Structure formats: C-alpha cells, structure tokens
Amino acid sequence: MDRRSETISKISAKLTNSNPILTPLSDIVTFSDLFCGIGGFHYAANQLGLKCVFACDVDQACREQYKHNFGIEPASDIKLVRAEDVPDHDVLFAGFPCQPFSIIGDRKGLNDRRGTLYHEILRIVNVKKPKALVLENVRQFATNSNGRALNAVLVSLCDLGYSCQWKVLNALDFGLPQKRERVIMVGLRRPGVMELFEWPKPLQDYKPLADLLEKNPARKHFASERIQKKRLSRHTPKTSPAIWHENKGGNVSSYPFSCALRANASHNYLLVDGKRRLTPREQLRLQGFPESFEVIGSDSQIRKQVGNAVPIPMIKSVVEGVLSAHSQIKRRNRVTSTLSSRRVHERDSSVHL
Ligand SMILES: C[S@@+](CC[C@H](N)C(=O)[O-])C[C@H]1O[C@@H](n2cnc3c(N)ncnc32)[C@H](O)[C@@H]1O
Structure with a gap:
C-alpha cells in the first residue's frame, strides 16, 4: 500500500468508527x-435529531393538533405563503394532497386543480434551495396519467438542480402491521450525494397486531349486531386477532395486519375480528406514532388525520439514508482536504529543513 492510500484508509477507519448518521459530519440539521x-x-425527523423551522397545513384541526404536540403553529394555505418568508432549511418534507391520485378519488390527476399543489412545493424549493427533499404520495401517483404526474414532478425537480430517485415503499416492511404502499421521491442537490444514497432495506418482520390492540376498547367502537352478523356470514377467519377488510364489492378477507388506513372511507370497512372499529390510539400505533402523541379533537377528525399521515418508521429509514449519504460525502471531502493540507505541511517543513 503506498503512503497516500495508507493515510486515506487510516483516516477513513477513524471516521467510520463514529456514528455514520448522527455524526456532526452530517450538516443536515433543520427541516x-x-x-x-x-x-x-x-x-421521523425529530427522532434523528433534526429541528423543524416551518410547517403549514390548510386544515385548522391539523394545525391545532400539530401545535398541541410540537409547540409549533403551522402556517395555513401554502398558496398564501411567500417563499421568502420560509426560514432557510436543509430538508424539505411534503406529503402533498393525494386525493387527485388516490384509488378512492376520481383519478382526474393532473386535470384536478388540487393536483397542481406540487407547484407550490417547487416555488418554495426554487427560492430556499434545501439540500434534500423527501416527498410522499399514494402508490397510484406513479401510474396516474400513465406516469405523467410523477414524471412532471421529477423533471421539474431536475430543472431546479436536484438528482432524483423514487420508489414504492410499504409500511409492512418497516415493522408496522399495516399494508400501506406509498411513492417516496428523494431529491438531493449536492453533487455526488445521490450516488451514495441507498434506499432502506425491508425488515424481516412486523409488530404482531396483538401488541398494538387496546385491551378494553370503549363500546362506541363496536359495530352493530347487524354488521357483525353480516360479516360473519361472509367470512371464516384463519387467525385472530385479525383485521377484517370489506372491499367495494362486499368481499370480506382478514389478515394479521391492517389494510391501509384511509382518510375518508367508511370506518366500517376495517373491523378488528369482524367486530369493532380501530380506536384512534390503535390507528396512531399502526402509523408508528409514539404513545406521547396526545389526541385532541373528535374521533372522526383523528381518523381523517391518521388516514392521511405517513408511516413514521418508513420515513425515518429514508431520512437515515439521506443523512448517511451526506455524512459520507462530507467525510470523503474531509479526507481529501486533510490530505491536501498535509501535503502543504510537508512542503513547508521541507522548506524549513
Ligand atoms: C397527505 S396529507 C399529509 C399528512 C402528513 N404528511 C402527516 O404525516 O400527517 C396532506 C395535507 O395537506 C393539507 N393541504 C391540502 N391543501 C393544502 C394547502 N393548500 N395548503 C396547505 N396544506 C394543504 C391537508 O389538510 C392535509 O393535511
């Protein structure tokens, strides 16, 4: 091994011993x-030590819930937010409204006015130029209008100087007993970082449903005798506890995990053992929200809010990949600059000799 390679490997080994994600080498701090x-x-970002500098949501109940739990008052309609008023930040997160692309929506996609809300994201990205973007939408977003919607987002981000990748991830692969597939788009601005970015690897297992079901749910969560009997007449379960799922055609199936929670669908379509609806706390657990999250507002409000939320462990794993890629590029740059300054030092020493 020549002297240069030896020095690189020594420095790299020393740096690799530090935590690759939370190392101070990662300059991703705010979002x-x-x-x-x-x-x-x-x-997800908080769990990795990142700090929120700005939030917005047009829905008042969401803003109240957010303020109650994080002590931050979100701005309202993004269309009224001046990009210049958004504080500088390192990562921009946006789970932009999925109604126009969802299977329970009308599939108008790009023709739907709400489908253009991503233009608001671009407007802010254009001015604030965060180092990284993580965007989320429903799985159908990838196929909507023959992929035109996804393509439009990725092309416009490339035009703004971002290298982009996207992937469909499933909450089931991140330890949650919920089948929830989402398109995740990652954009990275610093040259060379995307080459170091890796998508998270699926975990082998998810939490048993029994671990997150409440022991004594209130009576109000139970379906009527009529609904329970109707379900039982259509389905014989193989396992318990299980979440029974009734599809649009009236077919009932059951699994040791939940189908995707939704914001606006009838809350009777998912029943624990064919008998009762999931409680707000169980729904939050299915999305990976911590027990410390305090619910304010009605059951129907929280059902809508949780149905719209992102699975926390899934996003956390993606953000870990983003932080790790940034740490690696900084480490690499530091090794290079250490070597250059060492060369300067050696040259200076030889002058003195
Ligand atoms: C898919 S949800 C995002 C949920 C979020 N990622 C979470 O984990 O809870 C989309 C959100 O966009 C909000 N929204 C819709 N139109 C908006 C607008 N014009 N300005 C700001 N927020 C808007 C909705 O109220 C909804 O809460």
Missing part, C-alpha cells in the same frame, strides 16, 4: 414540513 398534517414527517 420544513409542508402539508404537515399531524406531523408524521416531523416525528
């Missing part, structure tokens, strides 16, 4: 939370 909802992105 903005657009379309913040009740803060799924916020929790």
